[in-house]
Amino acid sequence: MGTTGGTRLSPLATPNFRYFFVGQVVNRLGSSMAGLALAFAVLDIDDSASALGWVVAASSIPMVVFMLLGGAIADRLPRAVVLRGCNLVQGVAQSLTAFLVISGHAEIWHLVVLQAVAGTVFAVSYPAFLGMVPILLPVEERKAAFLLIGQATSLVGILGPALSGLLVATIGPGWALAVDATTYLVAASMLVLVRLPPGDRSQARASVIGDFAAGWAFARQLGWVIPGASCALVFNALVSGGINVLGPVIADDTIGSEGWGLAGSAQAVGVFVAAFFLAKVTLTRPMKAIMASFVVWCVPMLVLGTHVSVWLLAASFAVAGAALSLLDLSWNLLVQEKVPEAMLSRIMAIDGFFSFVAMPIGQVAVGPLAGAFGASRVEIGFFVVAVLVAGFAMTRRVLTDLTLTGAPPPELASRTPSR
Known part of the structure; x- marks a missing residue:
């Protein structure tokens, strides 16, 4: 934008x-x-x-x-x-x-x-x-x-x-x-x-349940919310398992807890520094930026699955942090431009639900997978899955055709159909 x-x-x-x-x-x-x-x-x-x-x-x-x-x-x-x-x-x-x-x-x-x-x-x-x-x-x-x-x-x-x-x-x-x-x-x-x-809450339903149903119907009507949130589910599951759970296990055998803490803190540095550059960037295709950011967010998995060193891992986390900054900005700008104010929280809640429900999935699945195939292979496999999911998403025109124009958000002109 x-x-x-x-x-x-x-x-x-x-x-x-x-x-x-x-x-x-x-x-x-x-x-x-x-x-x-x-x-x-x-x-x-x-x-x-x-x-x-x-x-x-x-x-x-x-x-x-x-x-x-x-x-x-x-x-x-x-x-x-x-x-x-x-x-x-x-x-x-x-x-x-x-x-x-x-x-x-x-x-x-x-x-x-x-x-x-x-x-x-x-x-x-x-x-x-x-x-x-x-x-x-x-x-x-x-x-x-x-x-x-x-x-x-x-x-x-x-x-x-x-x-x-x-x-x-x-x-x-x-x-x-x-x-x-x-x-x-x-x-x-x-x-x-x-x-x-x-x-303006003139379109509010008689109950909270009615408002929830209207929000879900509006998300389906938009077309891109649920596919985008579904991709987020996969990526959050991969990161929560591959980095947040399996990462410390691999670090414990290689760089230790101190090295893991130092490397992980670089992600916050990446978020902070990237904001200065993103302020000067014009975003027009938000979903393309989001999917690319998801893949870069998973880059630490490549390091964990191949050659683990403190500085290489820290560099990968810094790049991942920059990607997270771009991801959050792209999603926020997309939603605030395309979604009426009266629907904002419901659309954000759908994205949040998909994201949060994915975390225990990855946390539970990664242990048995590492036991069966080895931690390094799981990390590399997770990164490959991330690339494949992003690549598939880029074939969906409902996502790739989304464009930021700088226009004000639309008004909710009539009752959302409850389908």
Whole structure:
């Protein structure tokens, strides 16, 4: 999309976006701390992988189950209000978690229940968050805003785990969780300052289920959403298994945990640096860019499957991070140009559902595959699958014919057919 009306930081001149941006950066900082802190809190209670698995699953399962309905809720109500409420609920849940851990009264079932609450709320807040930029900024400012959010997220993704590790090692995981709880409340308070007129919801159905059905029908009507999300399902499954699960196993036998951590951090660097270049790039064929980015995202698999060295792996992760930056920008610009504001969160929720449901598929499948064929062959095989899927997608005109023109998003002129 050719965007020339705004500098890299110009979205921050808009008060509503500035409040939203600051709140979400603070929120992401806390969230980037929470995973490590929660893991060590669980292991302090019950030193078993099974216990940790239950706690992690308690969050991820409702997140996937309720994601599509969450998109309907986020489209039905004012998104800033939805996000504010979600942040408050998550802040309270994490505050209870922190209190139980710090006081020494936490049990595994406590954490399972509280993480289930957090996962359910995230299923609503995620699509609401992804639908905010197009209602906060004019068209010419949105590209810069998406890149700015990506850069900030990559930075806190480096800082958060390091800060969490320091707190866990010195004063305990409960205090790191308390910091995370505080960031939710800060984000909610920043969203109080966001003042927006109510969007047009004249096409809303009588119930949330009706809105969900209308959103799914609209996605089918567009033609490219479900095929694109299906490709994302495959790629997320490959990455979650081949890089996130099998990668550390291979690293443990080659470059060690320190080398793996150093190499992996290069991905955030790639995201951050790429944004400066993407600000000057004109995107016209978003799906072609997305499919190419998916393949490049999988490049670390080639290194893991052939010759593992810290610097070669770090370089591959940096390139993968740059590809992720292009991927996110292309998808966000595509959706905000082609989808009416009243449908944004539902379309984003469909993409999120396909992406999140793929992760446990890859995580579960990779172990038996590595046992049968060997870790290196699985990594190379996964990369080949990535290339084949992207190549097949490039033969689908419903994807390749999509063009960004810079036009404003369409209006939802009539009731979406419920087919």
